[in-house]
Amino acid sequence: MPRRRSGALRAQYQGPRVWEDPPPSRIHGLSARTSLAIHRVEGLSSDYYVFPGATVRALRRYRAFLQPPGRRPLYPQDTHCSCRGCSFGDVRHARDVLEEVLQRLPPRPSAELKRQVAHLDAVCLERTLPDPFAHRRQWRADLWWRRRLTVGGEAV
Numbered sequence: 619m620p621r622r623r624s625g626a627l628r629a630q631y632q633g634p635r636v637w638e639d640p641p642p643s644r645i646h647g648l649s650a651r652t653s654l655a656i657h658r659v660e661g662l663s664s665d666y667y668v669f670p671g672a673t674v675r676a677l678r679r680y681r682a683f684l685q686p687p688g689r690r691p692l693y694p695q696d697t698h699c700s701c702r703g704c705s706f707g708d709v710r711h712a713r714d715v716l717e718e719v720l721q722r723l724p725p726r727p728s729a730e731l732k733r734q735v736a737h738l739d740a741v742c743l744e745r746t747l748p749d750p751f752a753h754r755r756q757w758r759a760d761l762w763w764r765r766r767l768t769v770g771g772e773a774v
Contacts, residue, residue, distance in 0.1 A: 642656075
């Protein structure tokens with residue numbers, strides 16, 4: 619088989635690859651590789667609630683809910699609007715989005731994000747109360763964060 623000439627090979631080279639989107643900003647507490655994997659999952663997702671930036675928003679919402687110091691119980695608040703932006707008012711929805719992203723990530727980025735979420739989950743379990751009637755009220759009572767008491771607002 620004849621060898622290609624170097625000029626023919628250079629003619630095939632198209633130059634450096636240019637990405638249309640700028641690289642995503644790094645998510646606080648996660649590596650750049652994991653942040654990029656999350657950005658790719660969000661961009662390729664067909665789920666209405668998983669969109670570019672949804673994971674960052676869900677992590678911030680989850681941290682903000684658990685932020686008030688003290689030992690008094692916290693109560694998640696239901697949202698009245700189910701659009702993409704307003705639904706993050708309910709911390710349980712934020713946790714749903716995190717779970718969806720965790721399931722779609724490759725193993726290593728998933729493990730890194732799972733470590734952060736596990737820490738927040740432990741604090742959430744300490745600061746919220748179980749709902750004994752959740753199986754009657756919740757449409758996703760199989761998830762532990764959906765089985766927490768929601769009486770009142772999120773104020774302590």
